[in-house]
Amino acid sequence: MKKNILIIGAGGVAHVAAHKAAMNNNVLGDICIASRTQSKCDAIIDSIHRKNHLQNPENRLYSKQIDATDVDATTQLIKETNSDIVVNLGAAFINMSVLEACLNTGAAYL
Structure with a gap:
């Protein structure tokens, strides 16, 4: 798959x-x-x-x-795009919000 x-x-x-x-x-x-x-x-x-x-x-x-500091918006984007893997290559200050969005959706975080 x-x-x-x-x-x-x-x-x-x-x-x-x-x-x-x-x-x-x-x-x-x-x-x-x-x-x-x-x-x-x-x-x-x-x-x-x-x-x-x-x-x-x-x-x-x-x-x-996307404003990746917004956990809800990032969670919604992961769902909307049906993303299985999120590759976070943004600035360091968004790490925790993107990680939380991945935990909310079950997407793998890289």
Whole structure:
């Protein structure tokens, strides 16, 4: 069963992680990139498409805006995206709220 991925953050490390996830999305499921600045997420997605790194175009690759310090909003986003795995690549101050949202939903936290 393929696992849907939620990548939180849109900085340099998130950029690399999103490219690697896209290159392996034939094994993974849908990929959502979320950050407080959605345009940064969209720029990562554009880069993935420009470099033809999306292995399986049938799986979704999309972005969402999120305030990851808001546990309820982050919990809702995990549910909305049906994410099995959350890769937290945002700033250190969001760690506990993202972890709590993962505990609320049963999603794996990385």
